[in-house]
Amino acid sequence: MLKRPLAFRGGIRLAHHKYESAHSPIASAPLPERLILPLRQSAGRAPEPIVREGDRVKKGDRIAAAEEWISASLHAPTSGTVRAIGPFPVAHPSGLSAPAIVIEADGADEWGEKTPLLDSPARSAANRAALSPEETQRFLQNMGVVGLGGAVFPSHVKLSRAPNTPLQTLIINGAECEPFITCDDRLMRERADDVISGTLFLRDLLEVKETLIAVENNKPEAADALRAALARADAAREIRDVAVMELPAIYPAGSIKQLIFALTGKRAPAHVLPTALGVQCFNAATVYCVWRAVAHGEPVTHRVVTLTGNVEHPGNMEVPLGMPMGQLLALARPRPETDACIVGGPMMGFLLTDERAPVVKGSNCLIARSDAFFPPLEPETSCIRCTSCAQVCPQGLQPYELYWWSRAKNSEKAARYQLMECIECGCCAYVCPAHIPLVQYFRFAKGEVRAAEKAQDMAARAKERFEFRQLRAEREKAERAEKLARAAALQAEKLALAAVTDTDSPANAQTPTTENAP
Amino acid sequence: MIPLSSPYLRRSNSTRRIMRLVLLSLLPGIAVYAALIGPALLIQILLASLAALGFEFAVFFLRKRPARAALTDHSALVSAWLIALTFPPLSPWWLTITGVFFAIVITKQLYGGLGQNPFNPAMVAFAVCIIAFPALMSQWPAMSLSLSLPEQLELIFGFAPRLDALTSATPLDVIKTVLQKTAGITHGTVQELLMSQNLYGTFAGRGWEWVATAYLVGGVFLLIMGVITWHVPLAFIASMTLIALVFWIIDPSRFSAPLFHLFSGGSMLGAFFIATDPVSGCATPRGKIIFGIGAGLLAYLIRVFGVFPDGIAFSILLMNLCAPLLDSMSQPAVFGSRPQVRVPGEKTP
Ligand code: SF4
Ligand code: SF4
Numbered sequence: 001m002l003k004r005p006l007a008f009r010g011g012i013r014l015a016h017h018k019y020e021s022a023h024s025p026i027a028s029a030p031l032p033e034r035l036i037l038p039l040r041q042s043a044g045r046a047p048e049p050i051v052r053e054g055d056r057v058k059k060g061d062r063i064a065a066a067e068e069w070i071s072a073s074l075h076a077p078t079s080g081t082v083r084a085i086g087p088f089p090v091a092h093p094s095g096l097s098a099p100a101i102v103i104e105a106d107g108a109d110e111w112g113e114k115t116p117l118l119d120s121p122a123r124s125a126a127n128r129a130a131l132s133p134e135e136t137q138r139f140l141q142n143m144g145v146v147g148l149g150g151a152v153f154p155s156h157v158k159l160s161r162a163p164n165t166p167l168q169t170l171i172i173n174g175a176e177c178e179p180f181i182t183c184d185d186r187l188m189r190e191r192a193d194d195v196i197s198g199t200l201f202l203r204d205l206l207e208v209k210e211t212l213i214a215v216e217n218n219k220p221e222a223a224d225a226l227r228a229a230l231a232r233a234d235a236a237r238e239i240r241d242v243a244v245m246e247l248p249a250i251y252p253a254g255s256i257k258q259l260i261f262a263l264t265g266k267r268a269p270a271h272v273l274p275t276a277l278g279v280q281c282f283n284a285a286t287v288y289c290v291w292r293a294v295a296h297g298e299p300v301t302h303r304v305v306t307l308t309g310n311v312e313h314p315g316n317m318e319v320p321l322g323m324p325m326g327q328l329l330a331l332a333r334p335r336p337e338t339d340a341c342i343v344g345g346p347m348m349g350f351l352l353t354d355e356r357a358p359v360v361k362g363s364n365c366l367i368a369r370s371d372a373f374f375p376p377l378e379p380e381t382s383c384i385r386c387t388s389c390a391q392v393c394p395q396g397l398q399p400y401e402l403y404w405w406s407r408a409k410n411s412e413k414a415a416r417y418q419l420m421e422c423i424e425c426g427c428c429a430y431v432c433p434a435h436i437p438l439v440q441y442f443r444f445a446k447g448e449v450r451a452a453e454k455a456q457d458m459a460a461r462a463k464e465r466f467e468f469r470q471l472r473a474e475r476e477k478a479e480r481a482e483k484l485a486r487a488a489a490l491q492a493e494k495l496a497l498a499a500v501t502d503t504d505s506p507a508n509a510q511t512p513t514t515e516n517a518p
Numbered sequence: 519m520i521p522l523s524s525p526y527l528r529r530s531n532s533t534r535r536i537m538r539l540v541l542l543s544l545l546p547g548i549a550v551y552a553a554l555i556g557p558a559l560l561i562q563i564l565l566a567s568l569a570a571l572g573f574e575f576a577v578f579f580l581r582k583r584p585a586r587a588a589l590t591d592h593s594a595l596v597s598a599w600l601i602a603l604t605f606p607p608l609s610p611w612w613l614t615i616t617g618v619f620f621a622i623v624i625t626k627q628l629y630g631g632l633g634q635n636p637f638n639p640a641m642v643a644f645a646v647c648i649i650a651f652p653a654l655m656s657q658w659p660a661m662s663l664s665l666s667l668p669e670q671l672e673l674i675f676g677f678a679p680r681l682d683a684l685t686s687a688t689p690l691d692v693i694k695t696v697l698q699k700t701a702g703i704t705h706g707t708v709q710e711l712l713m714s715q716n717l718y719g720t721f722a723g724r725g726w727e728w729v730a731t732a733y734l735v736g737g738v739f740l741l742i743m744g745v746i747t748w749h750v751p752l753a754f755i756a757s758m759t760l761i762a763l764v765f766w767i768i769d770p771s772r773f774s775a776p777l778f779h780l781f782s783g784g785s786m787l788g789a790f791f792i793a794t795d796p797v798s799g800c801a802t803p804r805g806k807i808i809f810g811i812g813a814g815l816l817a818y819l820i821r822v823f824g825v826f827p828d829g830i831a832f833s834i835l836l837m838n839l840c841a842p843l844l845d846s847m848s849q850p851a852v853f854g855s856r857p858q859v860r861v862p863g864e865k866t867p
Contacts, residue, residue, distance in 0.1 A: 009853065014527065093523070179527065257853060267854040340520055347525040374526045377519045381533055381587055382633035385796040387747075388531075396853040400801065418852045426525030433531045434633075440523045 002245075005214075005262040010394040011250040012427050014179045014347075016218050017373075021308040022182035026190055026316045029305075029331065031078055031105050035322030036358040037063070038090045038100040042146035043153045044070030049101055055082045058112030060299055063101055066141050072154040073144045076103055077301035077320035079110040088356070091325060091343050091363065095353035103322065114297030133159060136205060136294070143293035144300045144361075149173060149184075149254070149283030150344065152362040155290065158282070159205060162275040167206050169264055172199050172213040174222060174284035175247055175254030178345025181365040183304040184284045186316045188215065188222035192229035195284055196242075198291030200233060203242065206280060210241045212263050213284070216253055217246040251347065252425040256281055258394050270421050285364075300361060307332035309342070309367035319359050325366060326355025334368040342367040346374065347426040378435040389428035389438060395421050399428035399438050406445035415449045422446070533632075537592035539745050543736035544599055544791065550732040554725045555607050555659065558670040562602040562614055565674075569618040570598035577627040593632050597621045600640035600792065604784060604831070605647070606658050608673045613654055617643035637838045638798045644831040656827055658688045689723030690783050690827055693774050708774040722781035730781040737790025746794040749803055753810025754789040754817075755780060761818045779818060784830035788817060792830065798838045804848035805841070813837045 040046035047064035057063060057076040064074040080103045088100040117131070117139045137156040145155045161167065172195070176184045188195055195213075203211045215223045226244045233239060247253045247262055257268045259281065266277045274281060282290075285304065292298040301321055305328065308314040312333035319328055329341055341352040344365055352366075367373075389399035397418055405414035422442050429438040520526075552559045574594045578585030588594075601617045621639035629635040648655040659665075665673070693708055712718035719727045740746045762776035779785060784792075793799060793813045800809040813833045820829025 012529075261853075269854040270852060272854070342524075342526055344524075346527045349524050349526070351520070351522075369520065369526065374520075375528055375530065377521045378528075378532070379587065381591065382631060384533055384536070384593075384633045385801050386536065386745075387796060387801050388744075390801065390850075391747075394853065396850055398801065398850070417849075421852050424524075426527075430525050430527055431529050431531065433533050433536050435528065435532070437521060437523065439525065440521075443523065 002263065002265060005245055005247050006265055007248070007250075008253075008258040008261050008394055009396060010392045010427060011252060011258070012392050012430055013249070014251050014430075016249065017179045017308070018182050018185065018218060021180070021306050021314040021316060022185050022219075024315045026186050026304055026318050029317040029319040029323060029328060031107065031109060031320060032323045032327055033105055034083070035077055035080075035103045035105060035320060036088050036100050036324065036356070037074060037077075037103065037322045038088065038098045038358065038360055039064050039074060040098055041074060041144075041152060041321070041361045042072045043151065044068065044072075044157075046099070047071055047073050049085055051082045051085075051101065053082055053084060056080075057082060057103065058110050060114065060297075060301060061112045062142065062299070063103075066154075069141075070154055070157055071141070072146050072156070073142050073299070074101070075144055075299040075301050076112075077322055078103070078105045079108050079112075080105040088358075089354040091350075091352055091354075091357035091360065093350040100358070116297035117294040131205070133161075133205060140290065140293060142299075143289075145286065145289050145293055146300070146361050147283050148285040148289065148300075148303060148361060148364070150348070150362055150364060152360075155282065155286055158275075158280055159202075161206075162273075162278075165276055165278045167275065167280055168209045168278040169280075170199075170203055170206055170208040170211040171259060171263055171279060171281040172211070172284055172287055173254055173256075173259060173281050174213060174215045174219075174226075175259060176219070176284075177216055177249070177251045177254035178347050178349075178365075179251075180308050180367050181306050181345050182308075183306045183316050183364050185219045185222050187288055187304050188219070188284055189225045191288055192222075192225040193232065194291045195288050196226060196229040196233050197295065198287035198289075199242065200239070201291060201294060202282065202287065208241075208280075211243070213242070213244045214247055214254075214259060214263060215244060216249040218249040220246075251427065252394055252423070255394065255423055255425060257423070270418070303359070303361060303363070305359060305363055306365040307368075308365065309373055310335045310338045310370035311368045321360060322358045324356045324358055325352055325363070326357075328359060329366045329368060332366075332368070335370070337370045337372070338368040339371075340369040342369055347430070348424060377437075380436050381434045383432075383434050383436060386433060388431045388433065392427040392431050394425060394427060395423055397422055399432075399442075402445070403436060403438050403441055406441040409448070411445045411448040411452060414445050419445055419449060533591045533593065536745055537596055539740065539743055540596050540791070541592060541599060543739045543743075543745075544603070544733075546732040546736050547603070547729055547787070548599075551603070551607075551729045554729065556665060556670055557667050558607045558659075558665075558674060559602065561671070561674060562605065562607055562609070563599055565611060565614050566598035566602040566618050567595055569615045570594040570622050573619060573622040574627070577623060588632065591632065594622055594626075597626070597639040597643075600787075601643050603787060604640060604644050606655060608657065608659050608670065609654060610673075611675050613647060613651060616650075617647050620646045633797055635797055636842070638792055638795050638834055641792060641831040641834050641838075645835055648826060648831070656691075658827075688783070688827065689717045689726065689778070690821055692717060694822065694827070707770045708772065709778070712774075722778045723783075726783070727781045730786040733786035733790060737786065740790060740794075746790065747803070747806065749806035750794045750799065750810040750813075751789045753807045754793055754814040755785075757811040757814030758785060758789075758818050761815055765822070773822070779821075783821060783828040785817065788813065788830035788834060793834055793837070798841065800841045800844050800848070802845055802848045802850055804850070805844040808844050808848065809837050809841060812840065 045068040047066045049064045051063045058079045059076060061076045062073050063076050066073045083104045084102040087097040090098045137159050140156040146152045174184050174188050213226055223244050223246055245263060252258055260274055260279050261267055268274055268277055289300050302318050304316050305319045306316050307329060342349045343352050383400050385400055393399055401417045402414050402419050424439050426439050432438060571589060571594060574588055575585050578588055598618055601621060605614060605617060621643040625637055625639040625642040626635045689712055692712055709718060717724050721727055758779055759776040762779045765773035766775050793810060800806045816833030816836055817829040820832050
């Protein structure tokens with residue numbers, strides 16, 4: 001175990017803007033009348049609705065079920081009636097609509113039946129190891145647990161063991177490196193015991209050698225709360241292999257590859273999953289949800305969202321999924337000069353295009369934008385190859401080259417300069433003196449590369465199919481020819497035989513033709 | 519206007535600020551130089567600046583593009599100042615303007631404007647002028663010469679015959695002539711010879727050593743401000759020191775000491791202000807180091823063995839020529855993977 005985290009290459013120091021929203025406890029958002037629950041709230045396949053319009057549901061009831069492995073179920077955040085199932089505006093960079101289930105709340109907020117995984121003291125204490133991993137995985141999938149850090153990858157999938165490399169390190173990511181966002185900070189401070197219990201649960205399940213909880217050093221209260229919770233857990237049973245590590249607050253410290261390097265010294269090469277290095281990462285809020293699910297039978301129906309920026313009352317709120325974002329931000333009272341709302345952090349988030357778009361599992365922060373907080377865009381000028389961008393790129397890329405080729409619409413060349421390794425952290429665009437929206441170019445070019453790959457893939461598959469058909473046709477032809485030949489040979493043989501028998505006994509010569517005769 | 523996509527945070531920085539910092543860091547050098555030479559230098563700087571802005575404006579006007587951004591980014595001023603600082607300070611006005619024309623119009627704008635020029639504009643200007651007007655470009659006033667402002671103005675703007683008596687051999691000229699006398703100096707070192715001609719100051723060429731020191735100070739300021747990185751200046755200075763050391767050890771009667779070379783001619787200006795030009799130089803860290811080494815070595819070889827009084831301009835232009843290749847061959851490793859050497863045009867698997 002490293003004593004101190006290592007410094008990763010590149011990165012930038014940003015004004016944190018954390019204090020505004022981090023100084024008050026998590027509040028509960030009032031229950032809206034209508035909740036809009038987009039089916040697709042995680043990476044992978046969207047779950048299929050298992051309710052119909054008019055159905056009554058209780059809080060925590062499953063309303064859509066995962067039908068594939070990389071998919072997670074969806075639950076009703078409150079009791080009420082299903083009013084509609086159809087397309088609704090969602091918060092997505094593309095500003096499109098997506099299928100959603102709309103629930104009209106009845107106000108009772110009545111829980112349905114809770115079925116925790118650790119339903120008996122026996123299971124929850126000594127016999128934890130007796131739980132089969134598959135059972136836990138299926139349970140978490142049914143509870144809709146996905147990564148709450150933003151990537152929303154279904155958590156149960158990440159509990160599968162890599163075939164060859166044993167897992168050594170479990171990392172709990174509480175870095176929260178983007179400015180303004182404090183939802184994980186508050187969660188770790190206020191619910192440290194649950195976070196630690198969830199961490200220990202995953203540790204036991206994955207049988208890792210060491211568990212590291214990473215917190216940026218601008219959140220000392222969270223780190224202290226976790227340490228205290230760890231000490232409490234330690235009092236119950238000895239825990240030697242779990243540590244809280246404080247990272248220097250350099251953006252993007254919470255990015256997975258940078259985090260793994262800082263904590264373990266392992267560098268994840270391109271296209272290699274952390275598990276191949278023997279490391280697995282979960283976000284701190286995800287771990288909290290894991291524990292609420294396994295110990296209390298509560299599926300993911302709420303999440304903590306930071307409301308900040310140009311607002312009167314910045315803070316964090318525990319919000320039912322499905323609450324319209326405009327309605328939520330209004331609770332923090334945006335000031336008059338607010339001109340837009342950023343969903344997510346200022347470095348990697350996107351602008352809200354429709355106020356009605358609901359909070360989903362991946363929504364961690366809403367920021368009221370104003371020119372005072374975020375400098376308005378200055379006109380783009382020519383790249384002077386100052387290499388500031390390359391100096392800060394945590395992935396070791398040369399953004400000026402990527403920009404050059406992206407702008408020339410030469411995505412093949414851009415891909416050769418490792419475009420696909422870009423994590424879209426935004427460090428390069430942040431420092432660029434020519435005010436070039438570099439990441440915007442990269443996102444576009446990445447789309448092009450993916451489209452080209454897909455086209456190539458399809459072409460390859462079409463070719464394969466064609467060749468296979470060709471092959472089959474040929475084989476069939478060959479087989480037919482062979483069959484014919486064989487039949488002909490047989491025929492010839494028979495004829496020859498017949499001829500022979502014919503000469504021997506003419507009475508038998510008629511046999512073939514009288515075959516059908518009774 | 520709100521950016522269309524993240525990041526929504528931007529550091530307050532601009533090309534203009536960077537160029538302004540470069541201009542600012544040239545000020546100590548300009549101050550020392552002007553104190554030694556007289557106001558002629560300031561007149562040249564003004565002349566070159568006005569010409570540069572005029573040419574930029576004309577190009578944008580002819581191309582029917584808005585010229586404001588280009589006129590206010592100060593990049594033309596940087597080229598103009600470097601021309602004024604590298605040309606002989608008493609050059610006639612038309613020589614300076616010709617230089618600026620080649621820098622701004624031919625080298626920069628015809629290649630696509632800011633950020634696109636493969637060669638350093640000021641150095642192209644110097645190279646063109648020294649080839650076209652070798653005599654004028656070699657007339658360096660003696661440091662001890664003190665001319666009044668009207669006399670200097672008359673030399674720059676007038677058509678009076680130029681007096682050879684005004685100019686004197688620079689320390690670099692002397693060491694070249696020494697070398698060309700095949701036998702070298704029969705007694706003593708180059709340093710003693712320069713001393714005998716009253717051309718040696720405290721540790722290098724008389725007067726020039728302080729100009730170079732002031733450039734060094736400005737260069738360190740640029741480093742601290744993060745406008746340039748250490749790679750090019752360090753590699754330049756190290757390689758020039760090394761090659762000068764080797765020759766000096768071999769024969770101190772014909773070659774001068776490393777310190778003399780570092781603080782003579784355009785070494786410091788070249789190391790910190792010209793070889794570090796991001797547009798025409800290398801961009802990768804390893805590329806920058808090779809660029810600096812190459813420029814330092816070539817500058818020494820050209821100034822000692824070549825026909826021109828100083829080697830900075832040609833060494834940097836030669837390295838500009840190599841920069842794209844150096845860059846593509848020195849691609850840094852992407853995080854997590856091994857460094858890979860990529861040859862342009864070759865497909866990486
Ligand atoms: S920071 Fe901007 S101007 Fe500088 S090299 Fe990168 S893209 Fe070009
Ligand atoms: S956005 Fe991409 S290119 Fe830019 S700094 Fe981040 S990883 Fe590097």
